[in-house]
Amino acid sequence: MVINLFILTLLLFSGCSKSDSSNPIPEKPIVLFGDPFVLNCDSVYYLYGTHAKNGIEVYKSKDLLSWSGPCGAINGLAMHKDDVWGENWFWAPEVYDVNGKFYMYYSGDEHICVAVSDSPLGPFKQEVQKPMIETEKCIDNSLFIDDNGKPYLFFDRFNDGLNVWVAELEDNLLDIKPETMHKCINVSQPWEEVWPRVNEGSFVFKRNGVYYMTYSANSYESQFYGVGFATATNITGPWTKYDKNPILQKPGNLMGVGHSAMFTDNKGQLKIVYHSHYDANNIHPRKVHISNVKFINNKEYTYDIIEIDLTDLNPLYKNLNDK
Numbered sequence: 001m002v003i004n005l006f007i008l009t010l011l012l013f014s015g016c017s018k019s020d021s022s023n024p025i026p027e028k029p030i031v032l033f034g035d036p037f038v039l040n041c042d043s044v045y046y047l048y049g050t051h052a053k054n055g056i057e058v059y060k061s062k063d064l065l066s067w068s069g070p071c072g073a074i075n076g077l078a079m080h081k082d083d084v085w086g087e088n089w090f091w092a093p094e095v096y097d098v099n100g101k102f103y104m105y106y107s108g109d110e111h112i113c114v115a116v117s118d119s120p121l122g123p124f125k126q127e128v129q130k131p132m133i134e135t136e137k138c139i140d141n142s143l144f145i146d147d148n149g150k151p152y153l154f155f156d157r158f159n160d161g162l163n164v165w166v167a168e169l170e171d172n173l174l175d176i177k178p179e180t181m182h183k184c185i186n187v188s189q190p191w192e193e194v195w196p197r198v199n200e201g202s203f204v205f206k207r208n209g210v211y212y213m214t215y216s217a218n219s220y221e222s223q224f225y226g227v228g229f230a231t232a233t234n235i236t237g238p239w240t241k242y243d244k245n246p247i248l249q250k251p252g253n254l255m256g257v258g259h260s261a262m263f264t265d266n267k268g269q270l271k272i273v274y275h276s277h278y279d280a281n282n283i284h285p286r287k288v289h290i291s292n293v294k295f296i297n298n299k300e301y302t303y304d305i306i307e308i309d310l311t312d313l314n315p316l317y318k319n320l321n322d323k
Contacts, residue, residue, distance in 0.1 A: 007186075011136055013240075016133075029318040030287055031067050031316040031317065032287065033047070033050060033057075033275060034050040034091075034285075034286040035050040035092035036049040036261070036275055037261045038263045038273045040264060041120050043062070043266050044066055045060065045265075046095065046120045047067060047094055047273075048093040050091045050092060053088070053091055054077070055072075055074070055078070055080040055081050057072060058071060058077075058121060058122070059318075064265065064271075066317060067317065068319045071316070073122040078093075078121055079104055079106070079122055079123065079125075083123055083124065083126065084108065084124070084125065084126045085109075085113055086113065086131075087109060089109055090108050091108075091139060092107050092139065092140050092259065093106040093304075094106070094143065094261065095120060096273075101116055101117075101118065102120050102231075104124045105142060107139040109308035111218060112131060112132045112133060112138045112139065113130075113141075132153070132174075132176050133176060136197060137158055138155050139155070140200050140201050140202065141154070142155070142202055142204065147206070152166050152167065152235060153167050153170055153176060154184070155202075161186070161197025163185060164185045164200070165183050165184060185202075185215065185241065188218065189228070194224040195218060195219055195222055198216070198217055198219055199216075199217055203235065203261045203262055204235075204263055208302070209233070210233065211232045211233070212230075212231055212306065213229060214227055214261075215227070216228075216310070217246070217258075218262065220283075221257050222256065223250065223280075225258040226258055227246055228241060228246045229306050230242065242305065242306075251308075252310065254277070255274075256283060256286075257274055258278035260273060271292055272290070272291050272293050272304055273288065273290050275289070276315075282291060289315055289316070290310040290311065291311075292311075293306060293307070294309065295307070
């Protein structure tokens with residue numbers, strides 16, 4: 001009788017153990033975006049990126065750790081293709097809050113476009129559905145407004161591979177002044193020559209009187225896709241690349257990191273958002289990462305050096321309470 005009770009007890013404990021191991025705690029789902037951009041508006045973070053076939057999705061977060069969405073105004077989309085120019089390839093959105101209006105700069109059908117909304121969640125629309133430059137293909141348009149209020153647009157042109165140009169914008173932030181178009185950078189450093197000729201995905205900010213431009217080089221499909229930076233004392237250049245680029249390439253076990261942008265969190269910390277390949281064997285779907293940025297004073301240079309804190313390379317996670 002004692003033996004039977006002992007065997008029964010073992011079976012009961014064995015059954016409990018098997019049940020626990022066969023039902024592990026599920027992993028958090030990952031936000032899957034390429035070309036990510038974060039807008040900090042009224043202490044809420046909005047994350048946009050390349051993913052949807054019929055427009056641009058958006059997620060939101062209050063802590064940068066857990067992201068709810070997609071939560072755009074049109075079935076999760078902040079921008080739907082029916083409201084803008086273009087049928088396919090909605091890439092690299094960036095959203096800016098200017099005087100209470102939200103401007104989304106993005107690529108559609110390999111043309112640069114801009115749409116407007118009253119909310120960061122959309123819907124973003126074009127009153128006149130057309131690209132910003134109708135006569136040629138361009139991608140990766142990014143807004144910069146200087147201290148004097150003059151707006152500029154940085155973007156990539158398909159000449160001699162991909163390279164970064166700048167142009168002044170009209171005050172409506174919608175129209176380029178074609179006569180002001182000016183080349184900024186092209187492939188010129190050995191690390192950029194893996195494959196093919198690409199300088200793209202620029203983001204410009206100003207610090208202590210110096211203009212900084214982060215950019216990506218090599219194909220986004222390459223594991224050696226990475227981020228470098230250049231500086232200038234005039235917005236139109238000349239731009240000088242940091243001679244120890246790249247500042248971000250294959251960190252930890254990540255591959256294909258790049259197409260970055262900067263933002264400031266609610267504590268005043270400057271951060272960089274960027275994507276990586278899904279894993280060592282798969283490019284898509286791409287993952288999103290956020291790292292801290294700091295500046296290092298070095299007497300060899302007339303400007304402070306951008307340094308990225310790679311302590312945390314985890315991807316961004318979705319809110320488990322989202323259905």
